[in-house]
Amino acid sequence: MKEQNMIKPQTLFIATAFLVSLANFLFLKSEIDIQLYDTYYVISQQFFAQLLSLICIACFTLYFIYARFIVPLQNPLGYIHYILTVIPVLILVLKPSDDMQTMTLIAIIAAGLLVLGQIFMIVNIVRTRRSETED
Secondary structure, eight states, X not given: OOOOOOOOHHHHHHXXXXXXXXXXXXXXXXXXXXXXXXXXXXXXXXXXXXXXXXXXXXXXXXXXXXXXHSOOOOHHHHHHHHHHHHHHHHHHHHOOOOOHHHHHXXXXXXXXXXXXXXXXXXXXXXXXHHHHHHO
């Protein structure tokens, strides 16, 4: 059976970083309003775009180092990590609502999903290391 060439997670991360950076310079100009308790935060969309680009570059670097020098990380967990890392911050970049309460709820959910995505990265590293030592 022929093995299919799938796009690797590190390729997805670096492509996302490039595309989000390009969109940041061309299109993003508004602010996101978030209210937590008595504090009112006004954050620009450009900040979230830069944050997403930096996170994607850091993840690309980690996947690249593991693939090049240690052992390639598992792709299925890498895809889950990619989705849980990029989608929440991308939702904030696209600013789906102008309502402050809705944006606050979306920001809290996005932060939780972002943390969950990083937990999947740690699980991926641990599982890869464990399978390497068992072989």
